[in-house]
Amino acid sequence: EDQVTQSPEALRLQEGESSSLNCSYTVSGLRGLFWYRQDPGKGPEFLFTLYSAGEEKEKERLKATLTKKESFLHITAPKPEDSATYLCAVRSGGTYKYIFGTGTRLKVLA
Amino acid sequence: DGGITQSPKYLFRKEGQNVTLSCEQNLNHDAMYWYRQDPGQGLRLIYYSQIVNDFQKGDIAEGYSVSREKKESFPLTVTSAQKNPTAFYLCASSPDSTDGNTIYFGEGSWLTVV
Numbered sequence: 001e002d003q004v005t006q007s008p009e010a011l012r013l014q015e016g017e018s019s020s021l022n023c024s025y026t027v028s029g030l031r032g033l034f035w036y037r038q039d040p041g042k043g044p045e046f047l048f049t050l051y052s053a054g055e056e057k058e059k060e061r062l063k064a065t066l067t068k069k070e071s072f073l074h075i076t077a078p079k080p081e082d083s084a085t086y087l088c089a090v091r092s093g094g095t096y097k098y099i100f101g102t103g104t105r106l107k108v109l110a
Numbered sequence: 111d112g113g114i115t116q117s118p119k120y121l122f123r124k125e126g127q128n129v130t131l132s133c134e135q136n137l138n139h140d141a142m143y144w145y146r147q148d149p150g151q152g153l154r155l156i157y158y159s160q161i162v163n164d165f166q167k168g169d170i171a172e173g174y175s176v177s178r179e180k181k182e183s184f185p186l187t188v189t190s191a192q193k194n195p196t197a198f199y200l201c202a203s204s205p206d207s208t209d210g211n212t213i214y215f216g217e218g219s220w221l222t223v224v
Binding site for chain 2: 004031032034036041042043044045046049087089091096097098100101102103
């Protein structure tokens, strides 16, 4: 069964304290792994799409990496405005469904 | 601007009423989706549509109905048969082509039963 697990559930960081969020997945034929940022009461905002192991993408303080079993979202020198819930999703081959994790709630303290 | 527009942002439903949530996209995407988000849970798929005039049930379709008469529109009706409709509803779309299949979301609609 296709499955996505995100860890940790919640993370508190001091401003400037770098860390990583984990997304472990089990899927039949990966057709994409997606990261989103979601602020309270808003829809998820697209961050990155990764398609194959070894792929990396960066945007400002965020960097996403992908292996055959997991993806990491690295946050370098975070700022309070990076506080949000970060969602991970996968799409498996032969299906139109996207499987979402439950997210990591990130709080960055000034 | 290109994007997905959901309306209304907030909706209140009385017991026994059907209500409809609107979703319009101008991204020229073929596929559209409806998700439900409850606190502490991941997004759960209600319905999806790959092409006009065709749609499929997701994991929690009971008590909901949809239509796809136009490529850009995918309204969701929450019927009185849905026993626990209070939630945050998200509409999404994806190109679902060789150009990529990233799924994009609207801003969401809050539904509350009063």
